[in-house]
Amino acid sequence: MSTSPDVRRETRPSSAVAIDVAAVRRDFPILSRQVHGRPLVYLDNAASSQKPRSVIEAERSLYEGYYANVHRGVHSLSMESTDAYEAGRVKAQAFLNAASTREIIFTRGTTEAINLVAATFGRSRVGAGDEVLVSGLEHHSNIVPWQMLCEEKGARLRSVPINDDGEVILEELERLLTPRTRILGMAHVSNALGTINPVAQIVEMAHARGVPVLLDGAQAAPHVAVDVQAMGCDFYAFSGHKIYGPSGIGVLYGKASLLEEMPPYQGGGDMILSVSFEKTTYNELPYKFEAGTPNIAGVVGLGAALDWVTGIGLDRIAAHEHALLEYGTARLLEIPGLRIIGTAREKAAVLSFVMDGVHPHDMGTVLDYEGVAVRTGHHCAQPVMERFGVPATTRASLAVYNTKQEIDVLVAGIEKAREMFA
Amino acid sequence: MSSELRELYQEVILDHSKRPRNFRELPAATGRAEGYNPLCGDRATVYVELEGDRVKDVSFKGAGCSISTASASMMTEALKGKTRAEADALFDRFHRLITSDPSRAAENVAPELGKLAAFSGVCEFPVRVKCASLPWHTLRSALEGEAARVSTEETEASRGDADGKTRPEGSS
Known part of the structure; x- marks a missing residue:
């Protein structure tokens, strides 16, 4: 059995160059599919992310x-x-x-x-x-x-x-x-x-x-x-x-x-x-x-x-996701009755929230019919739910291929759920 | 809105979820059980007051999604005056309805279901079957508890019966 050589870290591209999201999205075949007649908006990346063509091909x-x-x-x-x-x-x-x-x-x-x-x-x-x-x-x-x-x-x-x-x-x-x-x-x-x-x-x-x-x-x-x-x-x-x-x-x-x-x-x-x-x-x-x-x-x-x-470079991925997180946070906070759970100063692109009058499972079902995939439930972290006194949350978790337009679709879906239930 | 979604969230279901009926404790309860769905955190306590073999009064408290709240509310309305055997039979009908093969759901809309027929859309949403059945499982437990004269504090959701749709929670 051969021992592999030790390898130095590769130098990563500068964070100054923004990601070409359209090109990134073309790498992921699944992103072109529809769900319930709507373009897929995949916001369940913390549960599992989608695969680029190079992984499938490998x-x-x-x-x-x-x-x-x-x-x-x-x-x-x-x-x-x-x-x-x-x-x-x-x-x-x-x-x-x-x-x-x-x-x-x-x-x-x-x-x-x-x-x-x-x-x-x-x-x-x-x-x-x-x-x-x-x-x-x-x-x-x-x-x-x-x-x-x-x-x-x-x-x-x-x-x-x-x-x-x-x-x-x-x-x-x-x-x-x-x-x-x-x-x-x-x-x-x-x-x-x-x-x-x-x-x-x-x-x-x-x-x-x-x-x-x-x-x-x-x-x-x-x-x-x-x-x-x-x-x-x-x-x-x-x-x-x-x-x-x-x-x-x-x-x-x-x-x-x-x-x-x-x-x-x-x-x-x-x-x-x-x-x-x-x-x-x-x-x-x-x-x-x-x-x-x-x-x-x-x-x-x-x-x-x-x-x-x-x-792509993790620093560029992080910068892209952080911009989405800030945009998404601001958009979600505009919605009456919505509360974001998890407001740490240092935060990755996770938007976990609860909403007056709308149970996360109903939220998840309504969003699914808008093509939006989110996670609802306790996220395998029941002590966290207990700490915040909520039985469950809706969680939108972002990845490199997500866009501001997709956040807008999410927000429109949440508004729809609010009209139905609240 | 899509037709499936409208089927699931029928007007009567939305109405009962926003303004649940018989949403109270029952001091004179002869049986009581707590239902818990660990997957979504839904909790329902069902109180039942039997007079002889007949349901004199039935109520519930708890917090859950619109489907489980409406199911509990409409269940309490449907049960008053029923015998235990009739309640059991109704649950069987209801269960058959919500676990139907969607293409054959219409066949399972039995006349004795009455307003409960509104839950026929649930069968299109396998992961929501538990929401609709939780109050009924809890009721059954409350009724059994009265018969056996034991405290009924068990979780019906974990009973692993015909709701074969119960799945382990996935990855984070």
Whole structure:
């Protein structure tokens, strides 16, 4: 098995050049379809984003041209597939600015990445009476794995409260980082509210107490530039499907020193060096954590997605989305009876709202008939809903291909729902 | 507005969702149950006062979408004076209606449904079936509770019966 070379970060285009949205939209075949006779307005990107042609083509050319199992055969197809698979790892390493490809583990997604850390690192580090700390704006996937771990170990899961704007209260974090805290799990960007956490500062605070940090980057990776070395985090997880890549593939970054001490997650093929009935020697990083035939097409597609994002430039994507967020926020606030949930100063392009007299599910149904796809419900973040005293919200989440005109369609749809129900 | 949307949100449904009838607690209740739909956060408490085998009074409290609120409101109107067996039979009819194959919904509009026939449009919206059925599941629980003389604080939405449309919550 060859080790891939370490790669420097690519220089990204200047943020001064605005995105050509029309050209971007042409890259996404699905955006030309209609829903209920209206042009699709896809505003459910925080749940999952659409795929550019290059991602679809990457998977197609793999299956049509050189597909075989990886890390196995001496035949040409297996070697070509292995090269493509490992090239995906190099792209993920460059994308996160990880120090080495040994630190890049492919998983099914962010959820599996967090479960992996909880089940290996967590299980070996957390004992009875210890504490695991998360924040009050986490997705269920950064709560439940830790809860399961705490239950098993007799440890305690604690959470850092958030303020009325949906920001983590750093004084509370300071207070809750105790000598018993074994790990801190924190969203980089909140899925329900859009809050961008000051992660570098949070990591510094945790490390000052000797507490390792896992960052859930599922909502961050598609929208803000990620540099794991600059942030200093110990683990970082993100999903392919939210960053214009395939579903069923994700990345766990971990510091090599920690990954080396961790026991394997699952046993099977590919994660071993030698097996006898007496003893198995585990493979080296990162293969120790990739048991079984991996999601080869997923990695190839993810690589194409990361290429696509890097080609546009995350700083330009962030600038475009921020302009949309400001426009959308202003438009939504013009609507009587509408309240935006999540008003952090640092915010990604998420517009979560409730409206007097209109239940989110009715809102979602009416908007669907305007061609507008939004998410309604608790967004897998019930503690956040509880904090704001609402059972559910309607959430419009934006991506690089969205436009101001689409925000206008959203606003017109909301007005229609208000006329019907309120 | 599209015809499907108009079918779903018929005038009578909008009316009951904005001005729900029998929206109150019932101090004389002989049975009571809470229904909860964790997916959308809808909550409904149904109170029922039986006199012998007959529903003397029935009411509800709670918060939900227009479909679940209207369904609860119209259910309370439809049930007064009915026997338990009649209430059960009506629920079966209603359930058949909202889970119909949309192309055959008309066949399931039974005359005994009366105003409840307004919910025929729900079958076009599989994810909204739970909204319409939540109050009825809760009612059934309230009636059973009275018979068994136990406290009925269970969540009917999780009963996993014929509403095979209940799905796990998706990704964030």
